[in-house]
Amino acid sequence: MQKSPVKDLLEWYAVEGRNLPWRESSDPYQIWISEVILQQTRVAQGLSYFQRFMERFPTVEDLAAASQDEVLKYWEGLGYYSRARNLHQAARTLITQFKGVFPPTWEELLGLKGIGPYTARAIGAFAFGNEVGVIDGNVFRVVSRYTGDFSPIDLGSTRKKFQILVDKWAAEGDPADYNQAMMDLGATVCLPRNPNCAACPVQEHCVAHQKSIQHSLPVKQNKVSRSVKYFNYYLEFDPKQQIKVRQRPETGIWAGLWEIPNEEVEAEAWNEKAFSQRENLLGEMKHVLTHLDLMIRVYRADSPLPEGIGAGKFISMDKISIFAFSRAVLKIFDNYLPKNS
Ligand code: SF4
Structure with a gap:
């Protein structure tokens, strides 16, 4: 039977473990926020979001009392905005149904909005010492x-x-x-493309290393298939140079975030418009989501947009920072808003 890696792993972790702010605490609230931020986000990027989020919402009471718009604003640019909406809803449930106290087992945590098996186990293990293993992509590998x-x-x-x-x-x-040690090993040593077996604390009993098959593992059955969607986005200004914005519906992609008027079109229509409206075309960009590439062309609207595309309200440019926009729209602002505005 294969030897357990735990002893070697823990000795290595005591010396080489990453120093991350949420690890200094066993507060389930902090652990929860950090775990949710780090889903789909690199640690280096998530760190500043975590710090800003904790400064503004230091307790579950603070988070529950905030408006959804404000929570989304603090999430702006992180993507996967349903995470922020779920955090907010779960915080309110914790206050109304649990008097602000986290249930101490991962099975009970599962009942909260947005807390799936991974996050429940992470909070259970890190905050309450539940004897459960947490499996993310690194640990799978x-x-x-x-x-x-x-x-x-x-x-x-x-x-x-x-x-x-x-x-x-x-x-x-x-x-x-x-659990922290396993995650660190996957994130810093047992890397997807170049596992650093020479520096690995569990090398002696690792089957992949012994058989030199580490580059063939892990195996995936279904490769993710990507699809492409085509969008036209419009920068429309009123005579006072205010820009038109609108809020997205409460469901679907980027729910509740703000955007500028836009329309999804077929590839053929997307290309025809770029030709017929080329004097108003400001540029083109690709925005990559998990399973989807968004091909976006940005136009200046030189006359009021038709009702179907153009519903919204005008806001002055200095108000843009108050609203929470998706990363795609922020990119459009960066690239195509007049620089003197
Ligand atoms: S493949 Fe290499 S880096 Fe990964 S666990 Fe085995 S010995 Fe360690």
């Missing part, structure tokens, strides 16, 4: 390489198998340190 397991990591059966194993490992040591 480490486990499949350490055990030399070619089961596709996007299958539920693999997840179940790995979960049983990491739960067992978490119970062998301090669950918080064990």
Whole structure:
């Protein structure tokens, strides 16, 4: 039977573990916020968001009392805005149903809006010492390489198998340190393309290293297929040089955020317009989402936009910073707003 990596991992973590602000605390609120920010976000980028968020909303009471618009503003640029809306709703539930006190087991945490198995286990292990393993993409990679397991990591059966194993490992040591150590190993040593096996504390018993198959693992069954959508965005100004903006619906992509008038079109119409309206075309950009590429062309509207596209309100340019916009719209502002405005 393969040796457990836990002892070697914990010794390594005591010396090499990353120094991150949320690790200095066992406050479930701070751990929750940091975990949600770090989903789909690199640590270097998430750090400043975490600090600003905690300064403005230092407790779950502060978060619950804020407006959704303000919470979204503090999330602006991070993407995946449903995370911010869910945080806000869950904070309100914690106040109204739990008197502001986090339930101390990961199973109970699962009932809160936006808290799935990953986040529930992370809060459970880091704040309350629940003996559970947390599996993110880094941990999947480490486990499949350490055990030399070619089961596709996007299958539920693999997840179940790995979960049983990491739960067992978490119970062998301090669950918080064990989980942080696994994540750090994946983030700094067992890297996707260039695993640094020479510096790895679990190298001696790692099957992938022994068989030199680390570059073939992990395996995925279904490669993500990407699709492309085409959009025209419009910068429309009134005679006072105020810009037109509007709020997106409460559901769907970028729900509740602000934007400028725009329309989705077919590729052919997208290209025809660029030709027929070329004098108003300001430029083109590609915005990449997880499974989707957005091809965006930006136009100056030299006359009022038709009703279907152009509903919205005019705001003065110095008010732009008050509203929360998606990263795509912020890019448009950066690239195409008149610089003297
Ligand atoms: S020995 Fe190499 S492949 Fe194995 S866990 Fe360490 S870094 Fe990853």
